[in-house]
Amino acid sequence: MSLFELTKPGLRKSDAAILRIELLGSMSAHMLDGSVITPTGAKTRGLLAILALSDRRTVTRRTLASLLWSRRSDEQARASLRQEIHRLAEALSPLGTDIIDVQRHTLALKPVLTTVDAERYLNATTSGILKLPETAATLLTDLDSVDPALDEWLSAQRNRLREHLVTTLEQALAALPETEQRMAVAARLLRLDRLNENAWQAQLRELARRNDTGAGLLAAEQCVITFRDTLDAEPGPGTMAIISELRAQHANGKAGSESASWMAESIAHASQSSGTYRAAGLSSAEHIARHGILNSHIASVGFLHIQGAQLLSVSADQADNLFDFLIIQLVQFGFLSVFPCQKIAPGTGSIAASENYPQSDYLVETRLQPGTTSPVEGLARAPRHATRLTVRLTDRRHGGVIVWAERFHVTPETIDAVASLMTTEIAWRIAVTEARNTTGRAAEDLLPVEAGLRSLALINRNEPAVYSQVETLLERGLQRDPEHPFLLLVSAIFRLIRSFEQWNETAYTQDIEAATEAARQLVHAMPESMIGRLILARLLLNIPGEANYGANLLAEIAPATPSAGLIAAISAYSKLVSGDTDAARSSLELFIRSHATHPFADLFDTDFVLLLLLTGCTEEAIRRAKTSISTAPTRVAMLVLYLAALQKLQYEDGTDTEDEKADIKGRLACLAPSLSVDTVMEHYSHLPALQQLMLRRLLTDAGLSETASVLN
Structure with a gap:
């Protein structure tokens, strides 16, 4: 049920507001028909957010200007506010009526015409708190670092919401x-x-x-x-x-x-x-x-297996082996409490009915049934007698919301590959979900593994402004638990991702070396960790003289992992580094077809855009670069690749991209005024000569200075 379906008693559906504003998580604004009209500019969203959280009171223009432009003079701030009011009105114009009451000195949202999700929680009562969906989302995650004054306001609003929820729940605890x-x-x-x-x-x-x-x-x-x-x-x-x-x-x-x-x-x-x-x-x-068994764990996961009456190719023993493999591998990630598999016959009922089985945070539900001839991408083609395996991962603490679901066709020959793929997906999805769930707590309250999860949540934003915060969290966590596998994994990922934005050779080398050392420690501590070995292989590809070792490590891993899994993305990069662009493109396409929404594609989107650019997928490179820049506009590495892709599109079909290139160069001039083609090429010196030549020509022709500290 949608939060907005929880209308107040006595409120008729015909009285529903025409604008629904969601502030939990990233801001979103919807019309009644579901159309999204969220303002694109951060300042515009900030203006709407302040009005939405004003408890339906008017807000003075002076307050708005001081929160959004605290580093400007009063006159400049007021002028900027007038522009943002106009932009906000344009963004909301599809509503067909004014929902903002604009006066000479104040602004306010018209209460009858708008609903705000956060208000439901801020107005929650002791008797009604359990009727609201539980939420772990942080208020307005997309408005961090817009302005120092707004950051303080955001912190106060988040504390206000949290304190109200804690107080209301404590009262309910005593009263219900x-x-x-x-x-x-x-x-x-x-x-x-x-x-x-x-x-x-x-x-x-x-x-x-x-x-x-x-x-x-x-x-x-x-x-x-x-x-x-x-x-x-x-x-x-x-x-x-x-x-x-x-x-x-x-x-x-x-x-x-x-x-x-x-x-x-x-x-x-x-x-x-x-x-x-x-x-x-x-x-x-x-x-x-x-002794305790949960001191380093952040969540628990249980298994419910519903076995069909007729299995054509996978025996009961093979199914048992699959679940044994899953449980052992998930335990070895080091941050999950894993409960044994419960097996029931079809129609028996839910695992929730079992009084003696622990109520885990997450539940993996699986069902084996007679399958079809449909193939599984990257695995052996399913023969006519393949068994269909349906998998669903749900978060039981949030009403059984589905975190991930997939369907596989398996045979005795492919069951190990499917189990390996399931392990990675389940662990990764839980990690990302739990990372989001830690965002509302103070950093000093986090356990070491929670510090790793908070770091993962911040890393997922792909915003350079949070890198110092991530570094502090990981240092604090590793000081307390220096050999924790999950912390080592997140540390390796973080250093690799930050290296994408390092344009100083010393800083770049330090990050790559630190990431490689963390990955090696992880593999040493857990030699069976597939994700650790994959990350290590990716890092070795960036180190002069080590690329062959990275390729060899991938070759060692390949027989034990499905070809369409994460190894396909890493292999694409390896093949690009070796100069085989056709093979790189094939591997990348295989991964994208099989994992269109995998978090890996967002975490390492710089790699993906580089691969697409240098393997001839120019339009797709531009599309992905645009998406990335729209959510994190200060990423110099992505702006550089976007500039090169725009130039390449102009080569290929004569598309006029001059205005877009001028905009990108303007942003680069502000973010990295000393950046030059030589600097970029030093950063990508591990690429083959032909790819370097292509990238150099694209950036030079696009107008990036070859050696000077300013842009043309």
């Missing part, structure tokens, strides 16, 4: 009569505030009341670890008293044998890969109480 309601409130509170003792106590007290000692001890361990890692202290006396009660229940033999059974199996899976072995004679609950 139903136990399940209070447990739901406690879970929401803990996702907002990991140190909220009221929520911990409510959750632990209820588990103790139910004699659910297994789940209680697990929650108690999470609570203690959270306080120790964050505050270097134990929870308060009230919380510790309840934890002591749970431990006493266990000592008195009240723990259910079935609950202990699933805990033992979970620990067995985790300990095989993490190196934490359960001592002989210790029960599962005792092992949790003594």
Whole structure:
């Protein structure tokens, strides 16, 4: 259900507003028919955001000008505000009526004509808070770094929203009569505030009341670890008293044998890969109480397998092997708690009905059924007797929203390749989703692995302005846990991505070397980590004298990974570096066909645009470059490639791109005034001579200075 379907009591559908403004996450503005009319300019969106969060009060022009142009004189700021008011009116003109009340000294949104998603939460009451969809989205993520004054305003608004939600949930915790309601409130509170003792106590007290000692001890361990890692202290006396009660229940033999059974199996899976072995004679609950299994994990994932009555090519043992492979590989990523697979027959019901199975954060639902002759791109062509495997990953904390879904056709020959592909997709999708879920918490409150996830969220924005923040987060996390696989992976990715924007040879070399060292540490710690080896191979391709080692590493990996997976994208780059542009284009097209929306394509879009440009896909290079620049306009590397692609389009079909090139050169002059063709070519010195010659000619003919510190 859409948030905007949650209308106030008594409000008729005919009274619905004509403009719906969404501020949670990136700003979005919609008409009633769903048409998007979000303003394109950051300042224009900032103006609309301030009005939308003004509690339906008027806002003075002086306030608006000071928030959006704090570094300009009053006169310049007022003039700029007048221009932005005009731009905002133009953007909203499809509505057919004025929804902004513009006066000589003030502005305001007309309340009858507009709805704002954040208002639903800011106005939430104790009795209605659970009726609202849970959200972990941060307010207006697209407006960071627009202006220092606006940054302060944004921080205040985000704190205001968070504090209101915490206060309302705490009141609901005390007021709601139903136990399940209070447990739901406690879970929401803990996702907002990991140190909220009221929520911990409510959750632990209820588990103790139910004699659910297994789940209680697990929650108690999470609570203690959270306080120790964050505050270097134990929870308060009230919380510790309840934890002591749970431990006493266990000592008195009240723990259910079935609950202990699933805990033992979970620990067995985790300990095989993490190196934490359960001592002989210790029960599962005792092992949790003594050691803990979730101290470095950020989310849990469970499996529900629905097996069809008739399997034409994949046996039950082979299906079991697939899930064993998935569980082991996911555990080895180092940031997930992985619960064993539950198997049910069709029509049996949901995993939620199982009282003895843990309620994981994410659920991987799979179903095996007789398949068709459809092939799987990059895998062996499915014969007539192939089995169809349907996979769905859902976030159970947010109403079962689907995070990722896919369908494969598998045979005994391709089942390992499919399992490998599923592992990468599931881990990556959970990591990206959890990264977004950490954006509302203070950096100092984050555990090491959460610092890695926050870093991943920032890296995904592809905005150079956040690189210093990412570096600080990763340094802090690695100081506390220097060998954590996930932190090493994110560190390698970050340094590689930042190297794209390093135009000083020393800084570029330092980033590549640091990224390579992090990737090598990851591979040393986890030799079976496929993603670690792929990132290492990609990095070696940029190092003089190491490219052959990178290509050889890819060749070693190839038999163990599906050809259409991430290896196709890395292989495309390897083939470009070796000078085989036709093969590079084929590999890139294979990856794009198979993974049109894979996060890898956004993270490394600079690589993708370079590949498209140098392999003859000029229009696609321009399209992707435009998309990237529209969301992150300060990326010099993308602007350089966009400039080259515009020149190449002019060569190929005579398209007049002079105005666009002039605009790009103007931006480059502001962002990197000393940039020259020689600087760019030094950056891409690892490319073959023919590709370097092409890139040099494109940039020179486009008007970029060859050696001087200014643009022509």
